[in-house]
Amino acid sequence: MTISNLGFTLLILTMNLCLYSLIGSLIGVRISSKTLLKSAKNANYCTFITLAFSVSCLVYAFVAGDFSIKYVFNHSSLSMDPIYTWVALYAGNEGSLLYIALIISISSFITLFFMPSELNEAEPYIISILSGFLLFFVTVMIFLANPFDTFQNIPKDGRGINPLLAHPGMFSHPPLLMAGLATIIIPFSLVVGMVFTGKFRNDGLDYIRTTSLIIWSILGIGLLLGSWWAYTILGWGGYWVWDPIENVGLMPWLIMTAFIHSIIVQRRRGMFRVWNVILIFLAFVLAQFGMFINRGGPVVSVHSFAASTLGYIFLGFMLFSAIFCLLVFILYSHKIKSDNNVQSFLSRESAFLINNFFLVAITFVTLWGLIFPLISELFAGETVTVGAPYYNSVNGPVILALLFVMGIGPNLSWRNTSKENLISNLVAPLALLSISFILLISFSSKPIISSLSISVIVLVISTIIIEWSKGSYRITKAGTPWFISFIKLIANNRKKYGGYIVHISILLVAMGVIGINFYQIKVDKVLSVGEEVKVGRYIVELIEIDENEYNDRREKIATFLVKNNKNEEIKIMNGNNTFYPSFNMASIRAAIHSNPIEDLYIIPSDFLSNTDMKLIISINPLVWWMWLGGPIFIIGTLISLWPYRTKKG
Amino acid sequence: MSKKKLDILKIFILLNSFLIIFVSCISNNIDNNNREYGLYSQIMCPVCDGQTIAESQASISNDMKKMVNTQILEGKTDKEILNYFKERYGQEIISNPSYSGFNITVWIAPILIILGSLLLLIYYLRKNMNKAEL
Amino acid sequence: MKKILSIVSAITILAFFILLIISTINTGGKQGRPGLNEVSGEVAVNYNNYVPIRGKDIYGKELPESSNDNDIIMIDFWASWCPPCIQEASVLSSSYEYWQSKNIRYIGIALWDNETSVKKFVEKYDFKYDITLDKDGKYAINYGVKALPEKFFINKDGEIVKKYIGPINRESLDNIIAEILEKE
Structure with missing residues (x-):
């Protein structure tokens, strides 16, 4: 038996296990047979084992250089560093499907394993949904996109991996993003299971929150890593271009953000039940929309790595998920009425509602821009492009409003806030907002919106710091030192303060966005070796241009000397432009000098001769903070998720 | 002044100084967001999907940038330059739909829908709030 | 109120x-813009932007002032x-x-290329017509060129009457020219 046969057989086995688990759990709940339910659950567990072995088969084929398998031939070569096997695994359509299937089965395993007893009644439904979802991917692989497809004649060497992917940045961004999109099924299945049993109440809500938070943070980190990769590797000088593929990753994340906020309200006040169901349904359907756009949607995108001709299948599946959600909603929504209504505009509930509203609005604007070319094509017969300026100018103000609510919201109390309390909480932040706004518009010639955005960030940061210091101050009264009381404060209410830390990380990202959008300096310059150019606070000198030929690529390297205003040397940096003839693809690596104030970003745009080159030099203020946002985001999520020690007795 | 108020004042001053440092760091960058870049980022690269010529380093993008520069030197207005490209490559070469004809819906629809649904939300909340008071 | 809301949604x-289904059918379930996947063959000319090609050819000889x-x-x-x-050379x-x-006059405009390889190519395939190098892509941009090769057919009145994208075969080339000759 060849390795390809083994891998494929394991896939067929997985398909049968999924089918058994799906049907078994549905019949089991009908005839209330505990043994059948148990075996259906075990069948779902087993898919993890079969898929893990199947993936190992593919990995083995990669490492052994078994080019009889088409997928291995297309995505690796003998000269490829074995480390990139991990990347090659999900670099193409078939492999990424296998990877997604594995992720679904792992996450199903973990979810079912740690399932709290409150959800026992809903468990069969959850299992059947998870198995059904996995079944879809495995079936697509078996019939339409087999990763173990083989050649009749075995080629000697593979085509090699896409050079843009052969980079450490690719080790984490695509797998995290795909994992995040695929695992939205977990909270979705939990919610559907609870809705089916008519018990979308507080029992088990914590479990939904935990899984949603984990998935939400994976997706968020995946998106941020994508930006970081684009910024440092692709040499665009940009980090986010509102490309369709980026947008379909962002939309479910935004909806999940709304969901993890509004679920707090459900826990505390028994409200927004129907709304929460709508949100998770929306997130799930949007994730399927993302799969569809990624694998054959009618859009043009810079990311065509996983593109395939499976568009119809994934569109069909998205349609199926939408109909499923609609049916569940129509049939069960009367069972999930809320207990309370919003009592005042000045309440925490209404702040959450407005936060949800803005998040959905951003999603809508993004979706509208994404599908508008299709509408225009259909109704006006004109091909148009909807690019970054649309998203920036329409989404910008909404995002700003959202940040503002982020500052005000935590100062409101549940139910109703007394005016005196509100004023005393908000007078200092609002004063800061006004002062910074006045300072900024009088000193800077930038558009008013840039000054306003910075002022809003100042407002949010100040509300958080004031809240923290008030809280710690209360604890210092007991005699504990300042720093320890601060830690105690966070440890005592991890959910709340973890959330604040995540808010800070979002503010850091916003700072980078503002810096690069409003305060960037950009110059085009042709330099000869030995010449220098002054940009902002820096003097950039081109020291030398090197050219290296390798058997798979042609590499041109420019070396720069960066000096400060006083002509003191700061750093020597390299930028290169590498051309891969067999892929007809060039990859440009910018030279970046990064510090908390600003990044000096040099793109070696064009090598004109052995001594001349065209450079695009930009100064991107505050981008450093954006990348700092990543680790802080993770820390905040972890604090927020950290379980409380359950007290005995 | 109570101790609590004094503490808040301290925080206030601390934040203000943070702000001033922050502002002084970025605002001494001279403004030269030049005209070329404004134009580059409005023209899509015709061969590389989803990138404008400002981002793309493809040969045709570099040539298009040169063309933009030449036309600026010739004294053409932004509109004339963009039209030059639009006539030759179609509307899709411009990174944004135009503000006229059918394409204006791309701008108007989301603004109208967001404002409309915000009003609807407020109306809905008010109605239910009254119920709660009864 | 609730009824209207549910009908609207x-x-x-x-x-x-429906929009997604139609657009997906138009692109054939592949990634790409509707209608743009077929990039080879005759395409409509919707803008007449003919400018005469002037300057020097690759051997430094002045191009005929469109005699x-x-x-x-x-x-x-x-x-x-x-x-x-290479396929159509x-x-x-x-x-x-x-x-x-x-x-019938042919003009070959080499793009994003260097003189040595163009000359080598011309000699190899024995091109007898004028070949020039478009250094800054001025002509290419003026004609709205996206992909190579692209051909433009200009009639006696100086109008672009046909545009052909992608490699051409002898039959289509002859047909196009014959058609233009007929119309004159």
Whole structure:
């Protein structure tokens, strides 16, 4: 038996296990047979084992250089560093499907394993949904996109991996993003299971929150890593271009953000039940929309790595998920009425509602821009492009409003806030907002919106710091030192303060966005070796241009000397432009000098001769903070998720 | 002044100084967001999907940038330059739909829908709030 | 109130899916813009932006000041590194020998290329017509060239009457020129 046969057989086995688990759990709940339910659950567990072995088969084929398998031939070569096997695994359509299937089965395993007893009644439904979802991917692989497809004649060497992917940045961004999109099924299945049993109440809500938070943070980190990769590797000088593929990753994340906020309200006040169901349904359907756009949607995108001709299948599946959600909603929504209504505009509930509203609005604007070319094509017969300026100018103000609510919201109390309390909480932040706004518009010639955005960030940061210091101050009264009381404060209410830390990380990202959008300096310059150019606070000198030929690529390297205003040397940096003839693809690596104030970003745009080159030099203020946002985001999520020690007795 | 108020004042001053440092760091960058870049980022690269010529380093993008520069030197207005490209490559070469004809819906629809649904939300909340008071 | 809301959302969802289904059918379930996947063959000319090609050819010789301005001209944008251009090279050189006698002029404009490889290419395929190098892509941009090769056919009145994208075969080339001749 060849390795390809083994891998494929394991896939067929997985398909049968999924089918058994799906049907078994549905019949089991009908005839209330505990043994059948148990075996259906075990069948779902087993898919993890079969898929893990199947993936190992593919990995083995990669490492052994078994080019009889088409997928291995297309995505690796003998000269490829074995480390990139991990990347090659999900670099193409078939492999990424296998990877997604594995992720679904792992996450199903973990979810079912740690399932709290409150959800026992809903468990069969959850299992059947998870198995059904996995079944879809495995079936697509078996019939339409087999990763173990083989050649009749075995080629000697593979085509090699896409050079843009052969980079450490690719080790984490695509797998995290795909994992995040695929695992939205977990909270979705939990919610559907609870809705089916008519018990979308507080029992088990914590479990939904935990899984949603984990998935939400994976997706968020995946998106941020994508930006970081684009910024440092692709040499665009940009980090986010509102490309369709980026947008379909962002939309479910935004909806999940709304969901993890509004679920707090459900826990505390028994409200927004129907709304929460709508949100998770929306997130799930949007994730399927993302799969569809990624694998054959009618859009043009810079990311065509996983593109395939499976568009119809994934569109069909998205349609199926939408109909499923609609049916569940129509049939069960009367069972999930809320207990309370919003009592005042000045309440925490209404702040959450407005936060949800803005998040959905951003999603809508993004979706509208994404599908508008299709509408225009259909109704006006004109091909148009909807690019970054649309998203920036329409989404910008909404995002700003959202940040503002982020500052005000935590100062409101549940139910109703007394005016005196509100004023005393908000007078200092609002004063800061006004002062910074006045300072900024009088000193800077930038558009008013840039000054306003910075002022809003100042407002949010100040509300958080004031809240923290008030809280710690209360604890210092007991005699504990300042720093320890601060830690105690966070440890005592991890959910709340973890959330604040995540808010800070979002503010850091916003700072980078503002810096690069409003305060960037950009110059085009042709330099000869030995010449220098002054940009902002820096003097950039081109020291030398090197050219290296390798058997798979042609590499041109420019070396720069960066000096400060006083002509003191700061750093020597390299930028290169590498051309891969067999892929007809060039990859440009910018030279970046990064510090908390600003990044000096040099793109070696064009090598004109052995001594001349065209450079695009930009100064991107505050981008450093954006990348700092990543680790802080993770820390905040972890604090927020950290379980409380359950007290005995 | 109570101790609590004094503490808040301290925080206030601390934040203000943070702000001033922050502002002084970025605002001494001279403004030269030049005209070329404004134009580059409005023209899509015709061969590389989803990138404008400002981002793309493809040969045709570099040539298009040169063309933009030449036309600026010739004294053409932004509109004339963009039209030059639009006539030759179609509307899709411009990174944004135009503000006229059918394409204006791309701008108007989301603004109208967001404002409309915000009003609807407020109306809905008010109605239910009254119920709660009864 | 609730009824209106649910009707509106139902219509929106329906419209969204119909839009997606139609567009996906238009692109054939592949990634790409509707209608743009077929990039080869004759395409409509919707803008007449003919400018005469002036300047020096690759051997430094001045291009004829379009001596007989009422010739039919075929302008070919190509490059020595582009595989489809290599594929059609012999079609061009052999067809020129035939059409030259009927006062059809060919101009080859090499793009994003260097002189040495263009010369090598021209000699290899024995191009007898004028070849020039478009250094800053001025002509290419003026003609709205996206991909290589692209051909433009200009009639005696100086109008672009046909545009052809992708490698051409002898039959289509002859047909197009014959059609233009007929219309004159």
